[in-house]
Amino acid sequence: MKKKIITFGEIMLRLAPEGYHRFIQADSFGATYGGGEANVAVSLANYGFDARFVTKLPNHEIGQAAVNSLRKYGVDTTHIVRGGDRIGIYFLEKGASQRPSKVIYDRANSSISTATSSDFDWEEIFHDADWFHFTGITPALSDSAAATCLDACKAAKEAGVTISCDLNYRNKLWSKEKARQIMGELCQYVDVCIANEEDAADVFEIRAADTDVSKGAVSREGYKDVARQLMERFHFSRVAITLRESLSASDNNWSAMLYDAERFCFSKKYQMHIVDRVGGGDSFGAGLICALLNGCSSQEAVDFAAAASCLKHSIEGDFNLVSADEVQKLAGGDGSGRVQR
Amino acid sequence: MKKKIITFGEIMLRLAPEGYHRFIQADSFGATYGGGEANVAVSLANYGFDARFVTKLPNHEIGQAAVNSLRKYGVDTTHIVRGGDRIGIYFLEKGASQRPSKVIYDRANSSISTATSSDFDWEEIFHDADWFHFTGITPALSDSAAATCLDACKAAKEAGVTISCDLNYRNKLWSKEKARQIMGELCQYVDVCIANEEDAADVFEIRAADTDVSKGAVSREGYKDVARQLMERFHFSRVAITLRESLSASDNNWSAMLYDAERFCFSKKYQMHIVDRVGGGDSFGAGLICALLNGCSSQEAVDFAAAASCLKHSIEGDFNLVSADEVQKLAGGDGSGRVQR
């Protein structure tokens, strides 16, 4: 029997000009769908799990297309509620070289941001579930979304489900103060915490002394320190930190660390040419959940998650459309890119 | 010196699947911009007038792209105010044969719908202007939009500007009752009223006895009756009615009538294969304004406007990208479609 993972959040319509066109050059937009928790669900379905995504979507064809984009990749969508006014949209302009990628959000008043806890039967949703994952974006959508998220955490906890959270701070959605308060409360329920370079500082004012993110400088000791502080404050069982060095919009280095209270396990560092950077963090989270559900060691888990995430950067769209075998092959050391015939 | 026309309303991002794809088949959307009054402005700029479009658009690149789409065709955009949260969006699925076209609106909370009269300096805007045009969509956007529209009408009237209004009832935006009240007030200021088959009934409960729109049956006498009633109630100088017979999503018949209190002038009836039906009414309005500003007779005016509108149905996008010469040629009787070398 497949292990069952619940993820909860927003899935948006993503509109991106073709190739490297700027927004003002666009005569068409590639239309895909994505969002932190939906991306995680797709990855986990790809890895063979019973992944279920919970959200609310408007009852029209664009809402249906979002549902279909998940069904296509095997995500169970039976818990998606239909109603509300609109689907959130984000516009994505792909950067290159020294020109950064750019995101314009148009997500206010989306169906999920106006949903309330009464829209979801959490008890039924978490029945027989093994894992619950959400990100810091979901509670940031609205007060009702934050309340709903809290209800979900409580229900998951009650059902004995492991909970993971990717802090994922978005300053366009809420203030640091509000994030601190609400995430602080939610993190009481979280077992596995995932953060990128800036989240711990933005949300919890937890900083390592010698790191300047804007300069892309990464210190191993600094990150250990951040993980240790996070674990102390919230009693997580594990803290994962992703380490991105942004050389340019086209080239990034990528690695990660997993702290399990005993060891700090660092992954290999990948030097990546970037095809599509969005969803990089989500693919790490999904890789981590996959590895932990499969009983991997911490070192194996961070290796798998980092390799999964490295591959994501070579794939168009939010979703990390790779198999566990492909991830395993890269994690095992073959990054030569030789043609597979 | 070119004659100067002001139009005021909303311009939206239009997202349409390629060809005859349904929404749920779309992997990309053609991205153009359009909206009733913007469409009229583009037509008039094409005809050589100093056409100016007034609206409010968000201060980001998608808002800028909307501005650029107008500048490209020569519309003066210096009175467009920047600010607010979002640009309205509409999704358009092109129908074919027995399958109708479908529109999904996502326009709530657009910058123009949250704008107020203080955003616009109507006195300056109408300085030296010759004509003001709006449609029934603008006051339907919100209460503040209705109030702003009323202020615009008053300012235009004060500046001695001719005012035209296309009733354009949209039942997704407001109730018939509300439309009746507000449009009734606005119509006090209007000189030239344009209506399609259903507007007069929906907005003002003015009906011709023997016409069933859903069956596409059109009676000349019925339409004369409607025009006469409209003119009596609001003392318009002219009433134009467009007559669409929808044989299928691919084939329509199209004609129009102009009543100038003296004569009922009917245009030729065009049998059209439809390339893009959206903006058909707007292109009629623009043709009518062009002809009237050029001093045409009522018969010439309705002929020009109907021919302009006929051509619009052969053009992709909201905008009617035809020249006055092209319209004149068709109005003059050459609809043979022979190659112009």
Add this chain to the structure above:
Amino acid sequence: MKKKIITFGEIMLRLAPEGYHRFIQADSFGATYGGGEANVAVSLANYGFDARFVTKLPNHEIGQAAVNSLRKYGVDTTHIVRGGDRIGIYFLEKGASQRPSKVIYDRANSSISTATSSDFDWEEIFHDADWFHFTGITPALSDSAAATCLDACKAAKEAGVTISCDLNYRNKLWSKEKARQIMGELCQYVDVCIANEEDAADVFEIRAADTDVSKGAVSREGYKDVARQLMERFHFSRVAITLRESLSASDNNWSAMLYDAERFCFSKKYQMHIVDRVGGGDSFGAGLICALLNGCSSQEAVDFAAAASCLKHSIEGDFNLVSADEVQKLAGGDGSGRVQR
């Protein structure tokens, strides 16, 4: 609880040049998936049924893409077996005006054509099922496919499942003699028989005296006669016949007849501009099954099925991506194609 329908057959990769390009002009092929029984399953999933498609597909990414194309539209694919060497392919060149559409099949040795009955657990598949549908294409694929189809029919019968079959004769796949023998055997199990203009003659030498298909001449009496003969020979509970008048590759007339042993019910005749003609018959079959499962009268059923099929001709790809509401609206008489806002 949703009614459950099983369909069994081949799903192919469909490769079609863009627009009206000929094969030898193609620099790219639109890639979709389709096949008689898969098309029926998608329609029924769209109508809200628990539709399940059974086939065998190779264990590589193109095979997976075929699975995903079905999941996307809600078809249950859990009974699809993976293995074998290849997915069948068909190349489709869209005709226009006097130039006919052209199909090149490359389906030999596909996984499903080399599958055997041991690949499928028919007892489990038909558990709780309400309906089983197949077409004359499936047994034509190979001797083992014919044998498997027979096993499926027997198992379905045993499970008390209603069986429908679309005769669908393909002369590239087998001889008329072989078709006659095998289809004769299979039809012993069939409750509802669907045939187009030529099938009855090609497969069973059942002809109406006064009809010449290549001339597009259709006689109501002739079709009644064919249906009567089919029912007499195989004791079907219902016989449906679709009536296509091919005026050109761009314009067809379309209607259908359903004979329920008591009455001959004729649908309205639709005059269609064709967007995509492939899957027209399948969409009729799905419409018929939907209506019969919903308890419609014979007249209602043939009206619904003909309207469904009419709409299919306006939709790109094999799948008839319409809702029951849309079909109902057309069946109810509104074919005006007016924009739905």
Add this chain to the structure above:
Amino acid sequence: MKKKIITFGEIMLRLAPEGYHRFIQADSFGATYGGGEANVAVSLANYGFDARFVTKLPNHEIGQAAVNSLRKYGVDTTHIVRGGDRIGIYFLEKGASQRPSKVIYDRANSSISTATSSDFDWEEIFHDADWFHFTGITPALSDSAAATCLDACKAAKEAGVTISCDLNYRNKLWSKEKARQIMGELCQYVDVCIANEEDAADVFEIRAADTDVSKGAVSREGYKDVARQLMERFHFSRVAITLRESLSASDNNWSAMLYDAERFCFSKKYQMHIVDRVGGGDSFGAGLICALLNGCSSQEAVDFAAAASCLKHSIEGDFNLVSADEVQKLAGGDGSGRVQR
């Protein structure tokens, strides 16, 4: 041994916006190649003849691409001379319904228009040739092109080659007076003359009393009269006239007449939905040459040529990419457009 046909003229780069986009909407142009005599050569290669196209093209990659476009379809390009400054270009905007297609020529100073007779070894070119074809466009390109064309006619005549000419008057290239003088001289060498509705009048002031081309009215007697006059003046062995009734840019009727001094043979009249109208006349010429070289009767020849041309209107690009079998099938009466599986 295949029969060998020489055609001589200009091949241009054709730049056409996608679909029904107007020039000012185009962000890309479909790039194909075509021109009267090149189009004829491609058709004849498709029909299995040894077709050779003679021209001059610049010695760069765009010139090479033009050569390749001919080689692709089996035209022998070994007599194409390389040099000169540029390839002629034409921009094509596809019309629809009442909006006509539009052509903008940018062909001045093309390599072929600046070529001289010394560029070509006509004796070698016509060695073993069976037929020579040119159109009235080639001598219109420039004085040197006219002189070269005359040299070619003389050499062809000397080599005992049958000569056909499509009058094809282009008023953008030369005056009627100049056309009359030069075409009058060239027609001394011509055996088979092809003209459309307007050419005979424009070039030779030969008119039928009761026809008004711009109104699309076609009189059988009138055309007979024109053919008779043409034959009398120039002693052609055959005169073919194509009869186009332009109902709209989307719908044309098409038929033709062939006069062989004994009989006036009229083809069937085809009602066509137009995919691409350019090259319609050229496809008629090629069909006629094919049929005459194959020894068809005059009735068979005009039937074949009209059917070939009818099919051309359903094919994108200048070239008529159909086989002799396909033409024969339509000429034989099957225009039902039923799918060929």
Add this chain to the structure above:
Amino acid sequence: MKKKIITFGEIMLRLAPEGYHRFIQADSFGATYGGGEANVAVSLANYGFDARFVTKLPNHEIGQAAVNSLRKYGVDTTHIVRGGDRIGIYFLEKGASQRPSKVIYDRANSSISTATSSDFDWEEIFHDADWFHFTGITPALSDSAAATCLDACKAAKEAGVTISCDLNYRNKLWSKEKARQIMGELCQYVDVCIANEEDAADVFEIRAADTDVSKGAVSREGYKDVARQLMERFHFSRVAITLRESLSASDNNWSAMLYDAERFCFSKKYQMHIVDRVGGGDSFGAGLICALLNGCSSQEAVDFAAAASCLKHSIEGDFNLVSADEVQKLAGGDGSGRVQR
């Protein structure tokens, strides 16, 4: 009041195969518009200036599309004269890795190359203007273009307008000898001179001893020497030199130097992945003009101009579609390419 800049030259239709396709693989061309001085005008309009482009374009739709491409981005086109025969065209094949990009020009006899000074009212054009910019391409187009350019310089000087010139030598357009003579005369009027690595040598035989351009070796001292010589000969107030190291078609290093008679200011060197290399020099010129008009110091100016130009290499098309803020951000040191949300 916005500062007003006049640029004068040719705008061409640019036709480029998609992606990395070679010319002979192209089935379509992306169609944009560009040319040295037009590119500068678009940049300056983007930076918020009143930028006006002066040229002559044919009076057809392709000419209009060129006008529209400028209006779209806010360039004032009221001084563009319409007439003449054709728009210049250039074909662009994008290189990659060791394969260089390739340009085929088809610009002879363009409207601007056949224009004369009487086409332009220079006095009116330079009324209230602040800056005049042209490149060495404009006088190279034809003798009349050179004469017109000289008239423009004289009129600008008379009107007290600052003049900048980018030497931009094109050996396909004229000989070095002719360039030397004419540019020598024009440079008498120039205040700010811009040159790339080869221009000074090609046009004025001014060389630095130790630099071999084809090897991509760049010496700071050598460039200082060149700038000093240029300033001495023509009494420019400033000389800017752009320094490109071409590692491959995909990777270039880019920096620049500005000499103001007092100091030699060097910009940072950027390592660029190239999206589109065309217009790189023009974007530098526009950045420099922007910075100087805004009163920047020489170091600030060269930093801004180099950053602007670096960003251009990441943008498709000739135009540098970046804002002053974006340039400032990169000039300020943030080239990390991190996503802007």
Add this chain to the structure above:
Amino acid sequence: MKKKIITFGEIMLRLAPEGYHRFIQADSFGATYGGGEANVAVSLANYGFDARFVTKLPNHEIGQAAVNSLRKYGVDTTHIVRGGDRIGIYFLEKGASQRPSKVIYDRANSSISTATSSDFDWEEIFHDADWFHFTGITPALSDSAAATCLDACKAAKEAGVTISCDLNYRNKLWSKEKARQIMGELCQYVDVCIANEEDAADVFEIRAADTDVSKGAVSREGYKDVARQLMERFHFSRVAITLRESLSASDNNWSAMLYDAERFCFSKKYQMHIVDRVGGGDSFGAGLICALLNGCSSQEAVDFAAAASCLKHSIEGDFNLVSADEVQKLAGGDGSGRVQR
């Protein structure tokens, strides 16, 4: 008189998702044609030789399109036999960064794999020929293909034609044991042997001690050793070995060695950004044959071949669409990628 080269093998339809899309994301496939020996023929035609490709292709339009793809680039296709059931297909997913490219073959039962020697008149084919080239893929297709290949070699030898073979081991097609036996026999006839890093080991168990291909480590001495062993065993006149270092799917280093029994000549090593990696080896073979036929020295030959192959990696599709001049320029040292105007 041009030198004449015969190549013999399979040409397949290549179906590739756009850009970096994965197979399961593809809604369309770019459709080109290619295969080892066809690729060599196209290169040689580009270099100006009389290149002829021999194969068998089905007698339908997709088969014809394959023929046309060769004719387009000047390959003589008169020896291509038509018949059999299908054209081989391969699906190609382009990798990026750490994600490898992926090929799915669907080539079983292709016309060429079921052809026999009686399909080809080898004596006529090799009449006047100078060179015969095949790869290890052709005999691997089927037993009859291996027998046909042997017959071709014998006939070529008899006609005094030089024979080259690229070992090209494909483990999906046959076992190492079978390859060893059959290639061992064929190599008796071969003059020039080409191998990549793994072929010698896979086919003939000839290994260099200190090289681990999967790690991309390349030792000059090791490759010399392999070449020496190959030459000793089969008495080749020359052995060429290509050396690929796969850093990632996006970046490869590429060089080659040619051993002529006297000297080991190494080419320059190229650092390549990869546009399309398929056909890299074939382009080397074609470059080598070109250089040797032109009488180059071994050093010149390996330099030309390596440069040709380097350029191939920058070109979309299987075919290496470069001219001899372009190759010569790179071989001569100019890899700066500067724009060619």
